[in-house]
Amino acid sequence: MQIVIEHSRKDIHNSDIPVVCAACEARHGGVCGTLTPRQLTELSRHAARRRVEPGGEMIGQGEAANNYANIIRGVVKLSKMLSDGRQQIVGLQFAPDFMGRPFMRESALSAEAATDTDVCAFPRAVIERLVAEAPGLEHRLHQQALKELDEARDWMLTLGRKTAQEKVASFLYLIATHVDPENGVAKEFDLPLSRADIADYLGLTIETVSRQITKLRKEGVIRVDNSRRVSVPDSRRLMRHAGIDC
């Protein structure tokens, strides 16, 4: 009994938590939040911080996925490719999302950094061992899978039924709501994706994306400082252009 109390006190004072973790931005948001100090130590012993440059491939389609990771900073594109090179981005992961595929040996997607990205990576065996002993961890992973499923289905509606204009507005709205998720819709932000990436996310061509951005700018829905920096004076108006009822 005394040991239990001792443990919980240590948890509160963080004295048992590995130094790297105590300072980690994803400490509470990622998978780590549900772990005990003991488990966190176990995980951190096999974990490694890595920095990835924009365009850096983290895992290729069809490759063995032996690593899992928490995104500490940056945006990662998940994409699928047809044999003739046509590409579709099927998901964007923002910090502090967890990346990786529990209980599956090979990836059907490729993951590539869109921006400068920091991840905390660890081998699949470790996370699977922890899942077996920590009941809350699988719940956390399950919740993230459901969140990603919702996002994927929202995007299917965008891909299948929206016009080019609505698609581009939907993308801008998505970014505005994700750059700083705590603070609602950002008024001004940098696009983490190039025009080519945006096109691959929206199922359009670069030219169409560019034209629609120009159109939104001319209509005063957005302001474009340079090709990456965008401001949104009225997020409601952007939503309406995105076909989102508000």
Next chain:
Amino acid sequence: MQIVIEHSRKDIHNSDIPVVCAACEARHGGVCGTLTPRQLTELSRHAARRRVEPGGEMIGQGEAANNYANIIRGVVKLSKMLSDGRQQIVGLQFAPDFMGRPFMRESALSAEAATDTDVCAFPRAVIERLVAEAPGLEHRLHQQALKELDEARDWMLTLGRKTAQEKVASFLYLIATHVDPENGVAKEFDLPLSRADIADYLGLTIETVSRQITKLRKEGVIRVDNSRRVSVPDSRRLMRHAGIDC
């Protein structure tokens, strides 16, 4: 100790399993497979078989989702709608899939029977109670969520980057591989969806779907006996038309 042995013997002989469950086609495939006889009894006391006709709405977009269900027979469409009526089917569920959204009070989708469908429905409170006590159950639900996520992402590639021809071929291939999942690709089958539904699944119009089916028929990739019944002499050829490398 004796009690445990007694229980496992009863399980083997099914004597503790509710009559409805013992005869249930989804007994092993759905959520039920991981439950103990005791839990199965608990679940079945609150469960009700329901038959739903094609077009019957099971849960509307934005409604409270107070029921969960196993699909015993049939195909269910999950769809999303824009405020102006444009619709996108974002998933098809085949028996013995589990339907419902753990830990979320309201549905962002509507679920509607595509064919004659039998479900075994039970209140959300019961399943959530069982999840808390049966560790294997959440794992099963997690696996299904990941499977649906994979399917959603595959379909995003189809929606965003494939031609109308490839989309229709992809749909036919999907159905061929799902009508009788045990036996690989079916050579002949009934389409569970109308042309309008297929269009809503593929992000196309009814007319385009019809024209592409006609085209595939004229090219000898498929045979069409009546509008619902299709045969596929060479599944590899269908795959190639679907843009799937094989």
Next chain:
DNA sequence: CGCGGCTTTTGATCTTGATCAAATGATCGC
């Protein structure tokens, strides 16, 4: 500064799939 290699924008034209319209085919009640 000015050059070479990028990404992005803009322009002209073409193609795919949408739209509008009508004919054909299936199904059901009577």
Next chain:
DNA sequence: GCGATCATTTGATCAAGATCAAAAGCCGCG
């Protein structure tokens, strides 16, 4: 079996977005 109704196919035209082409910006670097 016979209309009525609904689903599907087929046809003619249109338009959104793709494609092809070139110009304009935007660096980093000598």
